[in-house]
Amino acid sequence: MTHIDLDDVHVSLGDLHVLRGVDASVGEGNLVGLLGPNGAGKTTLLRTIAGILDPTSGSVHLGGTDVHSLGSRELSRRLATVPQETAISFDFTVRDVVAMGRHPHRPRFGADEDGPEAVEHALERTELVDLADRPITEVSGGERKRVLVARALAQDARTLLLDEPTAGLDVNHQIRTLDLVRDLVDEGRTALAAIHDLDLAARYCDELLVLSEGHVLAAGPPEAVLSESTVSEAFDARNAVAPNPVTGTPTVTPLSDPETAADPRRVHLLGGRGEGVAALASLVDAGHEVSVGPVPEGSREALAADRRDCETLEVPPFARPGRAELARAREAVDAADVVAVHEDAVDLGPNPDLLRSADRAFVFADAEALLAAVSGEETSANVDGAVRRFDDSAAVVSANSDD
Numbered sequence: 001m002t003h004i005d006l007d008d009v010h011v012s013l014g015d016l017h018v019l020r021g022v023d024a025s026v027g028e029g030n031l032v033g034l035l036g037p038n039g040a041g042k043t044t045l046l047r048t049i050a051g052i053l054d055p056t057s058g059s060v061h062l063g064g065t066d067v068h069s070l071g072s073r074e075l076s077r078r079l080a081t082v083p084q085e086t087a088i089s090f091d092f093t094v095r096d097v098v099a100m101g102r103h104p105h106r107p108r109f110g111a112d113e114d115g116p117e118a119v120e121h122a123l124e125r126t127e128l129v130d131l132a133d134r135p136i137t138e139v140s141g142g143e144r145k146r147v148l149v150a151r152a153l154a155q156d157a158r159t160l161l162l163d164e165p166t167a168g169l170d171v172n173h174q175i176r177t178l179d180l181v182r183d184l185v186d187e188g189r190t191a192l193a194a195i196h197d198l199d200l201a202a203r204y205c206d207e208l209l210v211l212s213e214g215h216v217l218a219a220g221p222p223e224a225v226l227s228e229s230t231v232s233e234a235f236d237a238r239n240a241v242a243p244n245p246v247t248g249t250p251t252v253t254p255l256s257d258p259e260t261a262a263d264p265r266r267v268h269l270l271g272g273r274g275e276g277v278a279a280l281a282s283l284v285d286a287g288h289e290v291s292v293g294p295v296p297e298g299s300r301e302a303l304a305a306d307r308r309d310c311e312t313l314e315v316p317p318f319a320r321p322g323r324a325e326l327a328r329a330r331e332a333v334d335a336a337d338v339v340a341v342h343e344d345a346v347d348l349g350p351n352p353d354l355l356r357s358a359d360r361a362f363v364f365a366d367a368e369a370l371l372a373a374v375s376g377e378e379t380s381a382n383v384d385g386a387v388r389r390f391d392d393s394a395a396v397v398s399a400n401s402d403d
Contacts, residue, residue: 003028003159003190005050007254009058011044016372018044020214022058026207028194029278032183033201033222034194036211037235037373038282042194043084045211046161047366049192063084075193076104080152084163084194084278084367088144095132097147098122101154114156122154125180138284141171141300146311149177151186152363160184162193166200167278178204202226202249210234226250264288268336270354272345278297278367279340285309291332294321321350333358338374 004026011019017069026032027130049055051067060067062078067148070078080101090099101113123129131139136147137154145168150167152160165181166174174197183206185191192209195201201208202222208226210218212234218225220272230285231239237254244251266289269276276282276292283290292305293313305312315321323327329350333339337360344364355361364370 003063004192007059007274009060010047010056011046011053012056013254013369022216022217024209024216025189028190029188030206031182031191031204033205033208034192035201035208038285040211041214041368042211043163043368046163046194050079050161051075073104074249078157080155080157080161082148082152082162082165084167085275091137093133093136094128094136094147095119095361097136097148098154101151118154118156122150125153126150142173145169158189160189160191163195164189164196198252203247208259224249226252233323259281265337266335267340268332269336269339271295271301271306272348274340275342275344276301277304279370280304281372282367283374288374294325294329326350330357340370
């Protein structure tokens, strides 16, 4: 019995065609791994299933019901998401963030009687009890990812969508996170998870779904999907596939790096509060030349840029950029083919002035959509919040604007 059904789903973000006729299904009680290179449309597919994006055409059904016919509260009772980005700006405690998962179950009047027990259970399952009273801004990125998993668990939905649940985690916590997801599925839930690590996907998932250039390249059991030809076509890399001697599941060994972008661009990412880390990684991995700043010394964006040898303009923590730093930032903006900023950081510090001085600037909420736009696809001003052009009149075009 299928639980998630996608029938000829197309999604266009402005002039950018991200999903192109996706036909796929996720069986009830299965863990399905969503694979594909950066820019293949994985996050867009998850956002469409979650009802965040409307398909341009086609339909998405959850348990036989069209997702887009459900109200937000009813959909949230049925489906919980774990997003890729973990940035939370306010000093909520870990317990408070986990308790947010109970929102669809709270009655208009009265208390959520099952809420406290569900929150404590979620904290225990994700091994966060000792961190429950700590501000979310004071826990590590890996711990924050576990908090988001706990929030989804407290939501008590039977369907889970996870966007890179192991991203940013060390090997130990990658295994513990996927062990937990596997246990939840074995207990009766259904899960679709975007996973970069092909070996882990083969080890934990019942089936795999491979996206390439917005369409389904392959789907089925890991041993059928992870062939050398499929991996080569999807990721544009030579590889060898063989059974893992310990687990027996397929293991993929890359034999060469994928080719860099055919038309590499110089991209300058303006600073935020860590929201641009995923975009930075996607752009660099695709072969684009990336610079970053201004960003505070020691920030997530500064550390991520340093690890990838990106040119970075850093300023002391809690300090505003001085004249020299602003001059360097303007030089970086002038030298860039594209300037980009996360939608949550548009109004941060000098960002508005730097955006206005750029010849071509994007405001993004989705790393994959930004990557596709930078790689040569033009977008219109109204792109439903995933990526949009910055309005030269000094206002950011809203996601729902027709201007």
